[in-house]
Amino acid sequence: MTDSFPLGELARRMGIELAEASAERTVATMPVAGNTQPFGLLHGGTSAVLAETVASIGAALHAGPAHIAVGVDLNCTHHRGADAGTITAVATPVHRGRTTATYGIVITDQQDRRICTARLTCLLRPAPGRRSGTRPT
Template sequence: MTAALPDWATSLTSALDTAMGLELLEASADRVVGRMPVTGNTQPYGLWHGGASCVLAETLASIGASAHGLPDKIAVGVDLNATHHKAVREGWVTGTATPVHRGSRVATYEVVLVDDRDVRICTARVTCQLIPRPTGGGS
């Protein structure tokens, strides 16, 4: 994680994000940038796994939608569409999420994933529902 991130952003990554090596680089309602290493996130043929693209895209979009919902709402993903354009075998995949729509109940982000040469490898669209922030302890 980058030290320049806002305090609210540092709590929004999950154990899955950590296991996959996510590095969150920038976070706001207008733009979220993060990256993951190809190493450790490949399918059996040694290529970047399409599921890793989906994890990266949904994480970045959810962080953007959460920023939009601050301070009273949180974001939960309800739709994910990803088109895989090109294979990657090494290096890093960097994603940038930007808003397509930000409403009071739903936020949609486009996420563009690129390789180290800035070649687009995946385009995703993620829609999140904005729900009231839970209060209390509950189980």
């Protein structure tokens, strides 16, 4: 599943690589290099992009192929900086309903230290060109 799931141009540009993808757990990595702010530390916005990427994938897999997951609320708390290496994001569901899905995301560095804690809520909508008859369970 990880090879066939489309990440999108921004995620590819940032070097995000999908390692695991399911509605129950989605994991991706991202290099710190190339994703830093002017002081050489990981940019907080890149943590937000990584968090929204993994949680949106989990929500989309929950919703099924007839639906898309659209992020409507993202919250990120940045706990520590990173200046090198790779970070890993793990998204797990907090709530999976028929019209919304909320995922908690933990981002850690290579020493398993928490870099960021995030939460994303997605609205589950019919995919363009699809009728809204089938809903996630």
